[in-house]
Amino acid sequence: MVGGTGTFGVVTVPQSREEAEDRDAGDPVAALRYEFELADGEPIYLDGNSLGRQPRAAAGRVAAALGEWRTRLVGGWDDWIDLPSTVGDRIGRLVGAAPGQVVVSDSTTVNLFKLGLAALDAGGGGIVGDGEDFPTVRYVLQGLAERTGRPLRWLPTDLDGAALLCLSAVNFRSATLADMAAVTAGAHRAGALVLWDLSHAAGCVPVDLDGSGADLAVGCTYKYLNGGPGAPAWLYVRRELQGLLRQPIWGWWGQRDPFAMADAYDPAPGTARFLAGTPNILGIAAVDAGIDPLLSVGMPALWDKTRALVALLAARVDALLVPLGARLASPADPEGRGGHLAVAHPDSWRTVRTLIDRGQVVGDFRPPDVMRLAPVAAYTRFVDVWDAVDRIASVLASAASGALGDRPAPRRRVT
Numbered sequence: 227m228v229g230g231t232g233t234f235g236v237v238t239v240p241q242s243r244e245e246a247e248d249r250d251a252g253d254p255v256a257a258l259r260y261e262f263e264l265a266d267g268e269p270i271y272l273d274g275n276s277l278g279r280q281p282r283a284a285a286g287r288v289a290a291a292l293g294e295w296r297t298r299l300v301g302g303w304d305d306w307i308d309l310p311s312t313v314g315d316r317i318g319r320l321v322g323a324a325p326g327q328v329v330v331s332d333s334t335t336v337n338l339f340k341l342g343l344a345a346l347d348a349g350g351g352g353i354v355g356d357g358e359d360f361p362t363v364r365y366v367l368q369g370l371a372e373r374t375g376r377p378l379r380w381l382p383t384d385l386d387g388a389a390l391l392c393l394s395a396v397n398f399r400s401a402t403l404a405d406m407a408a409v410t411a412g413a414h415r416a417g418a419l420v421l422w423d424l425s426h427a428a429g430c431v432p433v434d435l436d437g438s439g440a441d442l443a444v445g446c447t448y449k450y451l452n453g454g455p456g457a458p459a460w461l462y463v464r465r466e467l468q469g470l471l472r473q474p475i476w477g478w479w480g481q482r483d484p485f486a487m488a489d490a491y492d493p494a495p496g497t498a499r500f501l502a503g504t505p506n507i508l509g510i511a512a513v514d515a516g517i518d519p520l521l522s523v524g525m526p527a528l529w530d531k532t533r534a535l536v537a538l539l540a541a542r543v544d545a546l547l548v549p550l551g552a553r554l555a556s557p558a559d560p561e562g563r564g565g566h567l568a569v570a571h572p573d574s575w576r577t578v579r580t581l582i583d584r585g586q587v588v589g590d591f592r593p594p595d596v597m598r599l600a601p602v603a604a605y606t607r608f609v610d611v612w613d614a615v616d617r618i619a620s621v622l623a624s625a626a627s628g629a630l631g632d633r634p635a636p637r638r639r640v641t
Contacts, residue, residue: 237537237560246538246608255527258604261519262452269582270614272589274602275426275566278452278516287515291508302507309510310501316517317451317460320525321424321443322434327468329497330447330460330510334425336475337444337461338366340500342390344471345419345442346370351389352377354418360398363423367392385416395433396426396564399592401556403431403564407438414439425449429520430565430602432529435462442467450565450602452516458509461500468496477502519604528603532565535601535611539567542615547571550622555596566600568592573625577618580630586617
């Protein structure tokens with residue numbers, strides 16, 4: 227695709243580097259880029275679906291929390307006690323949840339366990355999941371099946387006899403985007419509750435938890451929500467279910483009156499009953515800073531840019547990488563994929579490592595042969611996508627010519 231005005235799917239994409247620069251100049255959310263820590267000459271960062279960039283406000287927000295700890299000591303809890311809910315409501319604005327249904331709590335894994343077991347305890351039946359889902363989701367479902375004695379089936383399968391359907395809205399490897407409303411409606415017809423993992427969706431693609439009829443959801447905050455490594459996760463419980471479900475981890479923070487120190491556990495009303503232990507105040511402060519830039523422009527504007535960035539990436543992959551033996555491992559239709567692109571090639575691992583070691587492009591690798599590339603609307607430019615594919619093509623061409631040698635790059639603990 228060279229010259230003129232071009233489209234990829236239904237999204238118009240630049241046809242030259244100059245057009246990419248023009249697109250950046252007219253980008254309505256371009257100013258967000260400067261709300262993140264950036265350095266001249268750094269590699270092009272296409273791994274925000276693993277760890278988002280650090281917002282400039284994060285250090286100050288965490289420092290303020292540290293200052294409150296220093297000056298107020300235990301008295302700070304008079305205000306901190308509400309943070310899981312207040313920041314949860316702010317996340318709710320990004321995922322289509324009205325106030326009082328989202329809390330910041332624990333990790334994604336723990337929240338999957340809590341909500342999954344609560345759903346199973348509420349009704350008889352088995353578990354249905356996606357055998358291609360992220361490992362944590364599959365492992366938690368396997369553990370729940372072993373713990374409860376309920377059968378576990380993987381899609382494709384019917385939902386007859388299922389109490390719980392658990393899926394990711396965006397597949398971690400392929401970026402396949404689920405139709406949440408249609409899937410949820412089908413599960414409800416079969417009598418199952420649906421638990422959504424939104425870790426690769428929240429802050430990236432439009433999500434309407436209330437409008438889709440979703441029952442339960444979880445998500446991390448360190449990807450597109452920019453909360454930092456290991457930041458606390460969040461969970462959603464539809465208002466109508468909050469009084470019907472009892473989560474299995476009876477911690478004091480989910481008690482109706484934690485500081486009454488009562489002998490018997492009495493779950494708090496609303497989503498507070500899905501809390502467990504003392505919340506991570508410093509982590510929540512960083513999450514609060516991470517979502518500020520997204521709230522300032524709203525999800526529709528971010529999604530418009532995300533779709534255009536990924537469409538440009540797909541077009542460049544088709545033009546430069548497919549002739550070098552790569553193939554698109556994400557849906558070709560822009561309407562069917564989320565915010566990253568999967569590119570398969572036999573030499574993906576060595577290519578990713580070479581680009582990182584040379585300080586050119588930071589992507590990541592997912593077995594067996596996938597490079598994952600995530601241009602994030604808040605801080606990635608169109609010209610970044612254009613240049614990144616040029617650099618990837620150069621390394622793949624070198625690999626094909628033998629210039630990189632025969633030995634594969636050594637595996638590392640984090641990929």
